[in-house]
Amino acid sequence: MKEELLILKILRQLLKVQTDQLIALLKMMPVDLPVKEEEIWLHTNEVMQIFQKTRKTIYNWRKSGHLRFRVNGGTCYYLKKDVYSILGKGPGAGM
CATH class of the missing domain: 1.20.5 (Single alpha-helices involved in coiled-coils or other helix-helix interfaces)
Known part of the structure; x- marks a missing residue:
């Protein structure tokens, strides 16, 4: 002891x-x-807020390959440009 x-x-x-x-x-x-647009990563909570979807929906999109992600320290992050391209707004729009 x-x-x-x-x-x-x-x-x-x-x-x-x-x-x-x-x-x-x-x-x-x-x-x-300077931070390049392609280097900005969003937390799951931010993505949920942008899409106004639940954590489960974001997980399903991730699992099906519709939303690329990376895990860092047990937390998922998503490229901002990918999120906004799904919305059809283009990278950096509205932010």
Whole structure:
């Protein structure tokens, strides 16, 4: 039990160091980097709101291949240009 607590304590310290380093690196990055339209990803909740559809519907579209997606950290994201092309508005319309 003491060994497990020691391991957890060490892991917490390592995570804090890594987090602090990441924050420092992010602060050094320029804020005004241009983002290409094809690199904008939307969260499932945003897509649900745009289409005014349920999570299940979005899942079905994803499963059937009608909506491309990528998973990052267990969360699905969708390319903004794909979402708006389905709507027939073209990329970036209305946003």
